[in-house]
Amino acid sequence: MSDTTATLDPDVIPLEDHEALDEDYVLTASFVEKVVDASDDGDGMRLRSLLEDLHPADVADLMGFLTAEHRAVVVLWLPPELLADTLPELDDSIREEVLERVPHLTLAEALQELDSDDAAAVVEDLEDDQREKVLSAMPAPDRAAIESSLGYAEDSAGRMMQREFMAAPAFWNVGDTIDHVRNQGDDLPELFFDIYVVDPMNKPIGGLPISRLLRASRDAKLTDLMEPINEIAVDQDQEEVAYIFEKYHLISAPVIDAGGRLVGQITVDDIVNIIQEENREDILRLAGVSDEDRGSSVSEIVRGRVPWLTINLGTAVLGAMVISWFEATIQEIVALAILMPIVSAIGGNAGTQALTVTVRALATRELNSSNATRTFFRELRVGLANGFVLAPLIGVAAGLWAQDWRLGMVIGSAMVLNLLVAASVGTLTPVTLSKLKFDPAVSSAVFVTATTDFFGFLIFLGLAKIVLT
């Protein structure tokens, strides 16, 4: 499975060849192998020399490729600052595991190095008793920032935002602003991209990218340079925040409290993570998988997948029930038992196509009440057209095989009707769930295939019973 050069003794390879990353910035299998070997040998010095020059994102990536045993050794030998920067980058399940191994004083120190949003994200994952120990070991202002961040709902803008931002009063000019940044730099976030112009009540009235500030003359007034900005409410859901960033190509945006006052900022690098997380959720939920990642144990994975398979077992039994209604017909014409899975399979797949397209369109806000009816009828026409292509194929094949053109007619008609069922249920299920404020991806797939199975068997066997017996 592995194309590494693990058989070579790593000590005889010159250091230049110990490249951790290939040209696409992906960790090489041979580097992972070296870390594994060093952990197995308990060679801490060698581990540290392999790890110390890595970017925190690469350390996090590396952890994902290791087993829990090897991770335990690696955590022991990571330089403390690198450990701090790595924590926010880790997969959830791995972070929880790593956090259990780090002494709470080390952790309290590490967290002070991080931005408030990153620190809060780490603290969130701590067990209750560990969380108290860590927080009480931190200086009061850092502790307060983290506690206030955790006071906002999970997945809200308040939880995502960092409290550090660059605001300027409306009466400043470019020169004032540059001087302020140069003198007060320590209170500002390490990176910022936009300057928010605020009124005396601390409400944002506009903003400008720093590149525009640089380009203007020192005596230009900020109010002449600024443009309207997209404000984010502190209780807005992260998915909506991501939508706004994506739609308007934002790099950063100010977050305001219920009174309209500036309380933080969100930057696009956090948005990229949110978008990936939301996409991951959609794609996995459509397949009936709860949240799991490469660090999840077998029992965690099974607990996430078995409920959906069990529901599926129930719906499959419903389908079997439909078949049992036609027991006598099947006994008479065994060909029906042979052909019936074809009708249900195609229905299930066409339904999944319609479902997936609809879930995606809802997620990207391309579908709402102004085009839902049109989309539904378009899917029905697609279903009908699919039927007119596929029904003759299977009808003729089945008719020839069974030497009975009526059986061909029955399976062809059943196919067309079930494709219409598939189009309807594939579109209406997610639209309805979304109207009822449920996630349209969750449990849609099981309902769609259950419906196409149910009607596939019912229509095919029902028609057959009428026409053929």
Next chain:
Amino acid sequence: MSDTTATLDPDVIPLEDHEALDEDYVLTASFVEKVVDASDDGDGMRLRSLLEDLHPADVADLMGFLTAEHRAVVVLWLPPELLADTLPELDDSIREEVLERVPHLTLAEALQELDSDDAAAVVEDLEDDQREKVLSAMPAPDRAAIESSLGYAEDSAGRMMQREFMAAPAFWNVGDTIDHVRNQGDDLPELFFDIYVVDPMNKPIGGLPISRLLRASRDAKLTDLMEPINEIAVDQDQEEVAYIFEKYHLISAPVIDAGGRLVGQITVDDIVNIIQEENREDILRLAGVSDEDRGSSVSEIVRGRVPWLTINLGTAVLGAMVISWFEATIQEIVALAILMPIVSAIGGNAGTQALTVTVRALATRELNSSNATRTFFRELRVGLANGFVLAPLIGVAAGLWAQDWRLGMVIGSAMVLNLLVAASVGTLTPVTLSKLKFDPAVSSAVFVTATTDFFGFLIFLGLAKIVLT
């Protein structure tokens, strides 16, 4: 389907209430309705007043909610600059349709307003003859920039990058740099976030965010402030570029040619689009849907979906063939026909779970040769555990229903075995496709369910024949 207030005469509503967007920056159904009404009435002045204050992204969004007929009227009345900015934001199929309606001189003028990457993206969508007309109506430098951009492979960094960037020679200090931006601002991109420091050969040797430039004193040397940067090769695939941005939280990155010289930059706002596009492709391909969007016609959609359904028809016939081998057994025990879809359905769903998790892990580079074997065996253990939960459920139920404990044993054993098949094929299919440099999402699902159907029927009916007859 629509919750609009379309029955009210829009003319008697005060303008303040004509809000186009709700608080989440989503177009309201009532605003879309107003645009539709104005188009139906051919009321150009009213259309213009509705549209002129919209952000280009909102105009593009609006277009997606309209029918082709309404879009034709709207394009006619869009102010030219707004039309130019809207073009890069449109869905592909809608852009193609709109471009056919815009006179080539208007288009040539509009394109000069855009950044080189956006202009190239629009020109790319033109028919050959229209493309020539439009390009020949543009000034030579603009034409050259677009043609050189189109010279790079589709989906490459060269095609994505903009040619405008901010580079500074290594001997400059902060003051030199700020003065340069202030004086030469017109040659610089409208927005930039990082300054690339280059050597005399124009090769990037480091970079710094502008916020760090602002914070430093005027006499600080750039080489003391800069940090190593992630360079993007001009021929790198956009998916790899997106991975690098996401992993290292980049806001912008320099693009270098084969000689290592700086030729352009890529900014994170383009990356957000790429990530959405790649995710969209993955989720749709897993469901067997080729590229389609809300502007696609029924026949375009059918052409994209029917091939997959046809392949699926073929594999369903294979499954039917397996069943036909056991015709005599089924005739003897009709209960087998009733129960067999349960075994294949659960296998198909479990296989899809394993497949989706694997495709996702490959897409996010969480799975490679260093953990593929481990992942495979973890999935096998998950399959076995799923089986030990589900097999007793269905075994006892089927045994009681058929009054035959041997039938319960048969379906339970078949379930466990088919779940192992599902785990194997769900993992190995995408991993193998990916090793062979194919997209692991394409046609994986059809192969996985075909395999679980085939073996589901074979194992269940085969065991039944041995044990029960």
